[in-house]
Amino acid sequence: MEKRRFKVGLFIPCYIDQFYPQVGIATFELLKKLGSDIGYPLNQTCCGQPLANSGSEHEALGVYAAFVKNFRSFDYVVSPSGSCVYHVKKHYDILVGSGLVPDEDVNKVRNNIFELCEFITKILGVDDTCAYFPHKVGIHQSCHGLRGLGLGRESELAGSGEGVGVVERLLSKVRGAEIIELSRKDECCGFGGTFSVFEPAISVSMGRSRVSDHIANGAEYITATDVSCLMHMEGIIRRESLDVKVVHIAEILNSSLNE
Amino acid sequence: MSKHSKEGKKFLSDKSKASWHDDTLWGVRKKRDRAVSMIDDWEVLRERASSVKERVLDNLEEYILQFENSARNNGVIVHRAKNGSELNSIILNLLKSRGFTRVVKSKSMLTEECSLNHFLEYNGIEVVDTDLGERIIQFRGESPSHIVLPAIHLKREEIGETFHNRIGTPAGCSDPIQLTAAARVHLRSKFLNAQAAITGVNFAVAESGTVVICTNEGNADMGLNASAKLHIHCMGMEKIVPTFGDLAIFTRLLARNATGQAITTYTSHYTLPDEDCEMHIVILDNGRSERLRNPIFRNSLKCIRCGACMNTCPVYRRSGGHSYRYLIPGPIGSIIAPFGNCQNVSKKSQNNQNERIYSDLPFASSLCGSCSSVCPVKIDIHNQLYQWRQILTRKKQVSPIKRVVMKFVGKILASHLLYSYAGKIARLAIRISPRVLIYNRLNAWGLERELPVPPKESFNEWFRRTQKS
Numbered sequence: 001m002e003k004r005r006f007k008v009g010l011f012i013p014c015y016i017d018q019f020y021p022q023v024g025i026a027t028f029e030l031l032k033k034l035g036s037d038i039g040y041p042l043n044q045t046c047c048g049q050p051l052a053n054s055g056s057e058h059e060a061l062g063v064y065a066a067f068v069k070n071f072r073s074f075d076y077v078v079s080p081s082g083s084c085v086y087h088v089k090k091h092y093d094i095l096v097g098s099g100l101v102p103d104e105d106v107n108k109v110r111n112n113i114f115e116l117c118e119f120i121t122k123i124l125g126v127d128d129t130c131a132y133f134p135h136k137v138g139i140h141q142s143c144h145g146l147r148g149l150g151l152g153r154e155s156e157l158a159g160s161g162e163g164v165g166v167v168e169r170l171l172s173k174v175r176g177a178e179i180i181e182l183s184r185k186d187e188c189c190g191f192g193g194t195f196s197v198f199e200p201a202i203s204v205s206m207g208r209s210r211v212s213d214h215i216a217n218g219a220e221y222i223t224a225t226d227v228s229c230l231m232h233m234e235g236i237i238r239r240e241s242l243d244v245k246v247v248h249i250a251e252i253l254n255s256s257l258n259e
Numbered sequence: 260m261s262k263h264s265k266e267g268k269k270f271l272s273d274k275s276k277a278s279w280h281d282d283t284l285w286g287v288r289k290k291r292d293r294a295v296s297m298i299d300d301w302e303v304l305r306e307r308a309s310s311v312k313e314r315v316l317d318n319l320e321e322y323i324l325q326f327e328n329s330a331r332n333n334g335v336i337v338h339r340a341k342n343g344s345e346l347n348s349i350i351l352n353l354l355k356s357r358g359f360t361r362v363v364k365s366k367s368m369l370t371e372e373c374s375l376n377h378f379l380e381y382n383g384i385e386v387v388d389t390d391l392g393e394r395i396i397q398f399r400g401e402s403p404s405h406i407v408l409p410a411i412h413l414k415r416e417e418i419g420e421t422f423h424n425r426i427g428t429p430a431g432c433s434d435p436i437q438l439t440a441a442a443r444v445h446l447r448s449k450f451l452n453a454q455a456a457i458t459g460v461n462f463a464v465a466e467s468g469t470v471v472i473c474t475n476e477g478n479a480d481m482g483l484n485a486s487a488k489l490h491i492h493c494m495g496m497e498k499i500v501p502t503f504g505d506l507a508i509f510t511r512l513l514a515r516n517a518t519g520q521a522i523t524t525y526t527s528h529y530t531l532p533d534e535d536c537e538m539h540i541v542i543l544d545n546g547r548s549e550r551l552r553n554p555i556f557r558n559s560l561k562c563i564r565c566g567a568c569m570n571t572c573p574v575y576r577r578s579g580g581h582s583y584r585y586l587i588p589g590p591i592g593s594i595i596a597p598f599g600n601c602q603n604v605s606k607k608s609q610n611n612q613n614e615r616i617y618s619d620l621p622f623a624s625s626l627c628g629s630c631s632s633v634c635p636v637k638i639d640i641h642n643q644l645y646q647w648r649q650i651l652t653r654k655k656q657v658s659p660i661k662r663v664v665m666k667f668v669g670k671i672l673a674s675h676l677l678y679s680y681a682g683k684i685a686r687l688a689i690r691i692s693p694r695v696l697i698y699n700r701l702n703a704w705g706l707e708r709e710l711p712v713p714p715k716e717s718f719n720e721w722f723r724r725t726q727k728s
Contacts, residue, residue: 190625
């Protein structure tokens, strides 16, 4: 594919960097093969959400500023995490006027950061990544992507709205993949950042209920735009030896580009 | 571990009841979804309701004056109460000066807020809650666990036992029809003997001075029309809607969003006093003015108490209303509780006390945002919870350990060097440590979950190794 003219900065969130590098690699390879000119700033760390969600956004200002410095030179910033992208878009407002970095840089990054699936469909204009994944897949709609970024239509809202979400759009084009229906199609998995450790019993109960919905409806894999939700559900699946696996959407979409 | 977290864990320990609670309330959410899907312009209605409330909040004092004038012209006596104790004494004086001792009361979260029942009972007045759910928890000496379904934490067997002890239904009887019939007979005698009737208010129409009361059981109307000569309607100052046209928006929203009904069985308008009866309206502030002046939380005054944020909240459904320890539980309650307009608070220092007591509630949420999306008046509930977290942390209402940890983490995450070093050590530690060192009671994640299997190489390291050209 012909190289696009714009420069894309790849943001690999901290927990993907440290614990799920394969998701970062899949994202990098996928974007490259779709013709993006990608840069990966080597000094990146985290978006700061773990601090802010715990009530300490004032301690996160330095993290925010570092993020903006790392990514301000790019036309777009793309990340395989709806939650981190939402955080930058929604909550970096406190960086504006702080004097730590120029406001125009903050706004540029906030306006041009995209979750991977949204970037592929809306900016690259691609629906079919020519992937092959012959499995029954359940989509876990991560809350921040769904309700925060509007990646799909929330079940709470009435009317037809925009119809099919970006994840379904991409996944429905994947050869061999069969999307299963869930009985609660977009209930939260209970990860919720530090909620998962401050309210562990409720968090796990929520996760267990999501996982069993996928299993009851025949999913072999649970996929999502966010590794955080998947990490939480995988933790339960492994502890309880349940018969379902998790896979990030980037891994599915990248699954056969080599073949 | 926070109080909510402990209470939630306790609630979950009765597995079958907890899963019944979750399923039942999810069932209400599904009924709500079906009901709203039948309205073509539902999202437009929400927008309009939100903007009407916005207009009311912008001009609240003027609308209250208009409402007061209209009501007075109708021959209604209007009182203003600054706080709960003022409301309580206004009502007690009305009763005492007439020598009344028997009161029936329909459902009203506002009187719960003022602990009116306890106050009147302490002063020798019999107060009977006539809403079935409220009567059940009144018998049991409990507080409501949901604002629309106050006894949703109870199963029918428990209610059967309570009724057996209190109104003599046969032992072991838990048939809902029989229990309801017994309650009906019991309440009928209370209605017929009541000297005064107290009600809550769902909406107050400024242009006409009308109070609107929505019930499914007709119990508010029974109370007002059976024998009581003194009628007292208690409302929060935010209940005003300007016109009947505006009211129509809210009556379309309320029942659909609350229980999935097109409209409550009874939607009664009371404008003029009945013959031989006195009609009073008490308008309560109790911290609402303070919330109105707060730009972050002002929006929460739009709430019409439909309870949909509770039904949809996966945390509420799994922890039960009592885990919040506040009269309004769930997402909207977690915004209001730290404000502390519940306990006859008038002094600033007591507000801080409520911030401390309820400091865990804004954290009792995964911030999934479902509450904001079902809210019929578009309150940005989950954002307000996020804002409370920041405020409570700045005000040092969270544990000092947590604050120190966050400061430390903030320093690490701001520097790539420290971050990658810390990450490397963490991964190595998880890989080489014996299981007992990692999985113990200090590791909240690992109590019921596995940690991810740490890779030898981070993405960053992979990138440096393979893409270094």
